[in-house]
Amino acid sequence: MRVTTLTMMHMSVFLLLVSSASASHYYGGFLTFTPKGLNPDGSLTVEILYREAYRICFPYQTWYCYSGNCGITTRSVTGQIASYSGPSYSWCQLETILIKNVPTDSPFEMREASCCWIYAPNNNAQWNLFAHIDLGTRSDTGKPNSSPVTTILPAIRVPQNCQRELKLLAHDPDADVVRCRYGILPNIECGTCYQHPDFFLDENSCTLTHFPTAITGTHVFELVLEDYPEQSIGVSHRDGTQLPRYPWTSYSQTTTSSPWQWFTSTTTSTPWQWFTSTTTSTPWQWFTSTTTSMPWLATTTISPPSNALSSIPLQFIVQVDQSVPSCADGEYLPMFQSPTPEHGKIIYAAVNYELAIKVKAAARFSTLTNIFISGPLNITKVVNANGNTAEAVIKWTPGSDGFGEHFPVCFVAESVLGSSFYNSEMRCVVIVVGHTTGEATVSCNEMTMTVEIEKASIPGLNDGFVRLKDPLCTLMSNSTHIIGTMSLNTCGTEIEEDDESIIFKNEIVSFENTSTIITRTSELNIGFSCKYPKKGKASFSFTVHKPPYVFTENGFGTFAYQFELFTDRLFNSMVDPSAYPPQVNLGEMIYMQIAATSPILNTVLYVDSCRATPYDDPNYPVFYSIIENGCIVDNTVVVYENNNTMYKFGMEAFKFIGLHERVYITCSVILCEAGNHTRCSQGCVNGTATPAPHYRRRRAAITETSSHFISQGP
Known part of the structure; x- marks a missing residue:
């Protein structure tokens, strides 16, 4: 009977593949799920979200119920979220959201399978996606489990001669531990289930590393994401069953409490029953075979899948291109710059409020062409690519149906030089929807913004x-x-x-x-x-010259710093703002003054650090230190005056080696109350001295402001 069931299953897969052989080539996909609550009739609502990419924009396939009761779909929405057209390949990524009503909280599984992957070595064209979903109640949260949250650009470029890391997004809304592994069940969760010897997958950090030994061309990755609790828990169901779930580190195939025991079940209702077969015709033998001619055994012996809280697919391609002259980020390969958020950052948004994420990338020797994103439906971007830099503003307004959910967004910058295309690293962030918002009253003038919020409008603030x-x-x-x-x-x-x-x-x-x-x-x-x-009658104009920096802090009120350049050491004549950017010769003295204005009497201005950068970004990786920890480190610096509210200094002009023609000076400054033990009173703290303690200001006795960056230039 088992042999017959298995044969029929293989026949159905074969027919499905034959019927879909003419479908547009496949670039990968994934599925996630989010429980949405209990309905009055006792059923549960679950949101199934999946994204898939094909050569053209058409949703070729649909997921079907593989085992258990998958419920009925009450709503379905499909839309395009990203596309790419290039010399090596073209793809279109689609997102589908299914709202399902499920009558029971017992586990069920969904599957999708078809043909054909885009051409890739070590791949037989067949593709399979598989998801294990359990809506039982967790003993630690009292709620059903949510799957890990992920997304990815369908195709990522890496140069053949560079070691590159691809950090996969593996965020869990329940704060579970997420692990990434290769798919190992042929015709279930993967096609060939090939494990690439020229790539290393760190399963704990979900980082895929490319080594400069891979052949050029397209490489298919069929991965699986699984979540595990931080501590041992139980998942209970209405039918009385309770499944134990253990942290990853406690799994053992030899203990009777191990989750592996469920693979030995002989119950006909579970699809795993065929793994217990001892006949040579069953695919179980593939996992125990030591024959090296099978591609999925090329690098390691495969073990059966573990009993995680959930199991979801993540599939994509990596395009290995010809060698690049330099593997350093920011030369030929685009490098992200501030204010681009770091990988894995959590960004909070509110229902019906527009969220904007700013992304910037640059490369010295190639031309930036675009910034590609993969995010939720209705996300938009505005890209301004100009020579060696590109900036994008990603905008999205979450609706009320997204309240409490976690939405992933990934982005990659691309540049070109001749016929060669280069990708930056991929960065991903997670948008969490559902925070409290209030109304702000804002007044604007030509130099400042003032915001006021009534406390009574935000209970519990x-x-x-x-x-x-x-x-x-x-x-x-x-x-x-x-x-x-x-x-x-x-x-x-x-x-x-x-x-x-x-x-x-x-x-x-x-x-x-x-x-x-x-x-x-x-x-x-x-x-x-x-x-x-921008147009019409305006009361002021925007110039390169920086106006005074204005801040507000509790205990100090509203205070300001003014950073100006002067024409000589007497500091009588300020460089006219209309003359910016001023031109100076190498080696010529430049004179700078920082002045503080505060409503608090008896305050002290302290210049903690100053550095020069080729861009107006104090965190730019290329910089030259002038002052560090209150100590002068450039031997041309002369301090002409340093009193409570004024710091006058000068230094010889220089330029950065290379293509940078401009220099910005950025200083970190602090305002303190005189006579107190503060950072201002410590003065110079050099590298060989014992580090001074960081003084965290107590709200009962605020004696110094935060450290603020101010800049002038170029």
């Missing part, structure tokens, strides 16, 4: 733990309002523009008290902006 986008920028608070004033180029303010306007955007967010491990306050995320028309 702890005004002691709110700040602007820049963590170093805090806010003032009185009995009724939270208030902040900042200049247009400080505190993490981002600049966007369209054909009509220039927009300065920031947000007020809450942060946690790091001395505790719990919170009883709502998270806060309130965006605000100032919009200025």
Whole structure:
């Protein structure tokens, strides 16, 4: 009977492959799921999301129920989210959202299979996707499990001669441990299940490393993501069954409590029954074979899949291109720059509020052409590619149906030189929807933005733990309002523009008290902006010259720093703002002055560090130190005056070696109350001295401001 069932299954797969042989070539896909709650009739609602990529934009296949009761689909939405057209390949990525009503919380499995992958060595063209879903109640959370969250660009380029890392997104909404592995069940969760000897998959970190030994061309990856609890738990179901789930480190194939025991089940209702067969015609023998002629055994002996909380597929291709002259990021291969978020960053958004993510990439010797993204439906991007740099603003407005969910977004920058195309690293972020928002009153003038929030409009607000986008920028608070004033180029303010306007955007967010491990306050995320028309009668104009930097902090009120260049050592004549960028000769002295203005009397200005960069970014990797930890490190620096509110200094002009013609000077400055033991009173702390302790300001006695970056130039 088992042999007959197995034969029929293989026949159905064969017929499916034959019927789909003319389908457009496949580039990969994945599936995730999110429980959405209990219905009045006792059924459960679950959201199934899957993305797949084909050569052209057409949803060729659909998932079907492989085992268990998969319920009925009550709503289905499909749309295009990304596409690419290039000399090596073209693809279109589609997203489908299925809302299902499932009558039981017992485990079920979904599968999709067809033909054909795009051409790739070591691949037989067949593809298979498989997902194991369990909606039982977890003993640790009291809720059903959510699968890991992931996405990916369908095709990633790497040069043949470079070792490159592809960091896969493996985020879990339940804070479980996520592991990535190769698919190992042929015709179930993979086609050939090939494990590439020229790539190393770190299953714990979900990082795929390419070694410079891989042949050029297309390489198919059929991976599986699984989540495991941090501690041993049980998953209970209405039919009375309770399945134990263990942390990954506690799994053992020799103990009776091991989750491997479920593979030996002889119950006919489970699809795993055929693994217990001892006949040579069963595919179980493939996993125990030591024959090296089978490609899936080329690198290691395969073990059966583990009993995770859930199992979802992740499939894609890696295109190994011809060699690149240099493997260093930022030369031929694009490199992401600030304010691009780091890989794995959690970004909070609110229902019906537009979220904007800014991405920037550059390369010295190749031309940036585009920034590609894979994100949720209705996500948009505006890309400005200009020579050696490219910037993109990714925008998305979550709807109410996304409340509480985690949405993945990945992006890659591409550049070209002649007929060669290069990809940056892939970065991915997770957008979490559902934070508290309030209304902000904003006033704008030609140099500053002022924002006010009425405390009564946000119940439970702890005004002691709110700040602007820049963590170093805090806010003032009185009995009724939270208030902040900042200049247009400080505190993490981002600049966007369209054909009509220039927009300065920031947000007020809450942060946690790091001395505790719990919170009883709502998270806060309130965006605000100032919009200025580009055309028509305007009261001011935008120039290269930086206006005064304005900040607001509790205990210091609103204070400002002004960073200016002067024509000589007497500091009587300031360089005219209309003359920016000023031109100076190499070796010529340049004179700079930092002045502080504060409503608090008896304050001290302290210049902690100054560095030069070729771009207006203090974190740019190419920099030259002028002052560090209050100590002068450039031997041409002369300090002409250093009093409580004024710092005047000069140095010989220089240029960066290479293509950089401009220099920006950025300094980190602090304002302190005089007479207190603060960072200002410590002065120079050189590298050989014992590091000075970091003084965390107590709210009962605030004696110094946060450290703020101010810059001038180029």
